[in-house]
Amino acid sequence: MLEQYIQNEYLRAFVLLIIFLFVMRTILFFIERISLNLTRKTKTTLDDKLVQKSSRPLTILAFLLSLKFVLEEIVLTKNTMLISTNIIYTLLIIVIAYLAYIVVDIVIINAIKKLTAKTKSNVDDSLISLMSSVLKTALVVVCLLYILDLWGIQIGPLLAGLGIAGLAVALALQPILSNIFSGAAMIFDRSISVGDLVYLDADTKGKIEKIGLRSTKIKTFDNEWIIVPNNKLSESNIQNVALPEPKSRTVIPFGVAYGSDIEKVKKIVLKEIKSLKHLEKDPEPTVKFLEMADSSLNFKAYFYVDSFENRFNAIDEANTKIYNALTKNKIEIPFPQLDVNLKK
Numbered sequence: 631m632l633e634q635y636i637q638n639e640y641l642r643a644f645v646l647l648i649i650f651l652f653v654m655r656t657i658l659f660f661i662e663r664i665s666l667n668l669t670r671k672t673k674t675t676l677d678d679k680l681v682q683k684s685s686r687p688l689t690i691l692a693f694l695l696s697l698k699f700v701l702e703e704i705v706l707t708k709n710t711m712l713i714s715t716n717i718i719y720t721l722l723i724i725v726i727a728y729l730a731y732i733v734v735d736i737v738i739i740n741a742i743k744k745l746t747a748k749t750k751s752n753v754d755d756s757l758i759s760l761m762s763s764v765l766k767t768a769l770v771v772v773c774l775l776y777i778l779d780l781w782g783i784q785i786g787p788l789l790a791g792l793g794i795a796g797l798a799v800a801l802a803l804q805p806i807l808s809n810i811f812s813g814a815a816m817i818f819d820r821s822i823s824v825g826d827l828v829y830l831d832a833d834t835k836g837k838i839e840k841i842g843l844r845s846t847k848i849k850t851f852d853n854e855w856i857i858v859p860n861n862k863l864s865e866s867n868i869q870n871v872a873l874p875e876p877k878s879r880t881v882i883p884f885g886v887a888y889g890s891d892i893e894k895v896k897k898i899v900l901k902e903i904k905s906l907k908h909l910e911k912d913p914e915p916t917v918k919f920l921e922m923a924d925s926s927l928n929f930k931a932y933f934y935v936d937s938f939e940n941r942f943n944a945i946d947e948a949n950t951k952i953y954n955a956l957t958k959n960k961i962e963i964p965f966p967q968l969d970v971n972l973k974k
Contacts, residue, residue, distance in 0.1 A: 650696035680736045687729050727773040763843040809844045813860035829869040871938040877910045878938040882948045885926030887962035902951040903933050910934035926964040
């Protein structure tokens with residue numbers, strides 16, 4: 631019908647592309663509006679995220695399908711048509727794979743996250759992180775295989791060739807596979823989980839943010855990431871502050887001047903320790919008189935807090951309370967000093 635008005639095939643194809651794209655995008659727009667109205671009535675936000683995130687890929691999908699229909703209006707050579715069609719189909723495969731990932735990531739992964747949020751353990755959170763990485767890799771592999779088959783590259787002989795060169799491939803992939811299995815082993819062994827505070831050495835310490843296929847990301851107290859390969863991490867001596875339970879012991883050293891009433895000091899400090907916000911009552915806090923040093927009587931207060939995450943706040947609170955209580959009760963807190971006597 632358009633041939634009567636537009637003689638140039640390229641211009642006619644462009645007009646058809648605009649028409650097809652407009653029609654398909656209009657249909658998608660109404661479907662999206664209807665879907666959003668329906669999803670707003672549900673309690674969960676997962677369906678809203680799904681509709682919003684899939685909007686752009688569906689638009690690209692509509693454009694590629696419109697482009698495929700329009701190609702038939704242009705007279706091309708057989709080879710050119712074949713290459714053009716394969717390029718469009720390749721892009722379609724990539725977009726569809728991305729849509730599949732969105733659906734799985736939002737619907738399945740987020741649904742599992744909601745269930746695991748009810749559990750006290752962080753092991754399932756680590757497994758979800760690893761599962762997400764495996765999903766991405768699997769989708770890339772499947773997508774690549776489809777694209778190779780589309781372009782006429784026989785997958786069978788390729789896999790057979792990989793089988794013949796299996797030893798070389800295995801040796802090349804050994805570090806990668808080692809990292810993958812090491813990460814999975816640490817998660818199943820429950821030696822580390824996302825959110826745990828770990829100390830590897832004097833310079834490597836922080837909270838585990840993500841356990842991936844190849845490496846584990848540790849966030850330091852300076853808000854920096856330390857990226858450690860999983861196989862190296864599994865071979866290291868890990869001090870996991872979060873295990874075997876979140877509660878953590880805290881020690882506060884302090885000193886008083888000679889001549890102070892030791893029992894009175896213990897009573898005052900113990901009273902202040904028992905008033906801390908995050909104090910764990912079992913085991914009970916204690917105050918020990920440790921030594922008669924050069925210029926002070928040295929004590930240490932021992933107590934547990936409910937979680938390692940609250941330990942630094944508890945140290946600050948305890949030091950403040952102890953200092954104020956000793957000062958209020960006129961118990962001298964000594965400090966290093968040097969007396970110099972000059973002879974005439």
